[in-house]
Amino acid sequence: MTHTDTATVTTDLFSKFDPLIEQRRALLSTGLTDPFNLVMEKVLSPTRAICNGRETILLGTYNYMGMTFDPDVVAAGKQALDDFGSGTTGSRVLNGTYAGHRAVEDALREFYGMDHAMVFSTGYQANLGIISTMAGKGDYIVLDIDSHASIWDGCKMGDAEVVPFKHNDIDAMEKRLRRIPEGAGKLVILEGVYSMLGDIAPLKEMIAVAKAHGAMVLVDEAHSMGFIGPNGRGVAEDLGVLDDVDFVIGTFSKSVGTVGGFCVSNHPKFEILRLVCRPYVFTASLPPSVVHTAATSIRKLMHAGDKRAHLWENSRTLHAGMRARGFKLGTETPQSAIIAVIMPDLERGAAMWEALLHEGLYVNLARPPATPAGMTLLRCSLCAEHSAEQVQTILGMFERAGKAVGII
Amino acid sequence: MDRAETSARIADLIAPFNKKGIAITDTITFAGDLEWDSLTVMDFVAAIEDDFDIIISMNQQAEIETYGQLVDAVTKLRG
Numbered sequence: 253m254t255h256t257d258t259a260t261v262t263t264d265l266f267s268k269f270d271p272l273i274e275q276r277r278a279l280l281s282t283g284l285t286d287p288f289n290l291v292m293e294k295v296l297s298p299t300r301a302i303c304n305g306r307e308t309i310l311l312g313t314y315n316y317m318g319m320t321f322d323p324d325v326v327a328a329g330k331q332a333l334d335d336f337g338s339g340t341t342g343s344r345v346l347n348g349t350y351a352g353h354r355a356v357e358d359a360l361r362e363f364y365g366m367d368h369a370m371v372f373s374t375g376y377q378a379n380l381g382i383i384s385t386m387a388g389k390g391d392y393i394v395l396d397i398d399s400h401a402s403i404w405d406g407c408k409m410g411d412a413e414v415v416p417f418k419h420n421d422i423d424a425m426e427k428r429l430r431r432i433p434e435g436a437g438k439l440v441i442l443e444g445v446y447s448m449l450g451d452i453a454p455l456k457e458m459i460a461v462a463k464a465h466g467a468m469v470l471v472d473e474a475h476s477m478g479f480i481g482p483n484g485r486g487v488a489e490d491l492g493v494l495d496d497v498d499f500v501i502g503t504f505s506k507s508v509g510t511v512g513g514f515c516v517s518n519h520p521k522f523e524i525l526r527l528v529c530r531p532y533v534f535t536a537s538l539p540p541s542v543v544h545t546a547a548t549s550i551r552k553l554m555h556a557g558d559k560r561a562h563l564w565e566n567s568r569t570l571h572a573g574m575r576a577r578g579f580k581l582g583t584e585t586p587q588s589a590i591i592a593v594i595m596p597d598l599e600r601g602a603a604m605w606e607a608l609l610h611e612g613l614y615v616n617l618a619r620p621p622a623t624p625a626g627m628t629l630l631r632c633s634l635c636a637e638h639s640a641e642q643v644q645t646i647l648g649m650f651e652r653a654g655k656a657v658g659i660i
Numbered sequence: 661m662d663r664a665e666t667s668a669r670i671a672d673l674i675a676p677f678n679k680k681g682i683a684i685t686d687t688i689t690f691a692g693d694l695e696w697d698s699l700t701v702m703d704f705v706a707a708i709e710d711d712f713d714i715i716i717s718m719n720q721q722a723e724i725e726t727y728g729q730l731v732d733a734v735t736k737l738r739g
Binding site: 392397407413414415416417418424427428431432625626 | 697699702706709710713714715717718719720
């Protein structure tokens, strides 16, 4: 028997992350605060927190309607902890459906005026589950290239043919739908508000084209729920086409103010998804406190017209004020509660982010691959609880920081 | 349309995207040799799709790394 020395080469599976590790090292070696590692030591209200010992205005949360400290919402959560305990320890289809899960699904059906509502443990899982389960082998998914990661991951997990089109390009979408083989199942996936630039989709035209080609339509209204549309049902409602949407995907982690995701639909066979949708079945259901806070919040959002009006006012004021100060923005007009400020590059974006933090303002630093076209953005998301005075304070902070960093 | 004709037409479509003037052969790769980022790939795929009136799904794109593989795929899709 001969002994052969085989030189074993071990490949470090982490090597693929080296470029990112190096980029982070270079950025942080300049002494910059890590923009992706901020800790909120204390949260004072939907719009104020203590960060690094300093009181900070929050302009980078998804707390659009400021429901996180609503007394009724908080009380419902506390009561549920007392009545139902801290968690369900089980799947929705086994021991994990409590009265609260039904109650929040009832609230959603009423909120949207739809027949069915299915609640997932996160918004990410809602997209992952619904998309991967509905569109299978031989089906076609036609989607906007700027779709959220959860949509892409849902596409990847299913076996459908995935066909992207240029962002908000109706003509490009139509061409792709036209080329799909006769008889194949078709799902068009759109978002009401695209969260990076805060722009909305031309849903009226796009949904009409999708329907003309016999496609089912799924619209992710995560960033519009509670705020956009006469009843806060989203961009599709605002544009008068909600009846033509087959599936609305949403989340509790934005306007609703807690965590969880959902799909609402009028499809007569919708309920079967509860048995075949793996991200729904093979995970624990939301804790009772979460579903009770969500149900209470959703019901209050049905009657939040004044808050919606004030949030629009905030969005218009911030957008106009930023433009007047010479910042480059993601949209020509204020279209949502998100105002994206375009930075020249990651270095100056990170410097500006830190300068704002020192001023006492928190915004989101967004960069590729989350952003389109390789952009670095300072994403400002407004809250209905930001006062008119706070918005003026924010504009002053941006002006000082922008001048200090040399962006304006 | 045979493979040679398809290849000639794709070569014409590649020109505006071939900023570095790389010589096009069957073995050149889009990510490596042409150094295209995902946005360029998207625009180029759209140009091919529109010109040949076909769909090259993301699933199919994942299998295409070289120019030759693209020509084969388009030739097949055109039937």
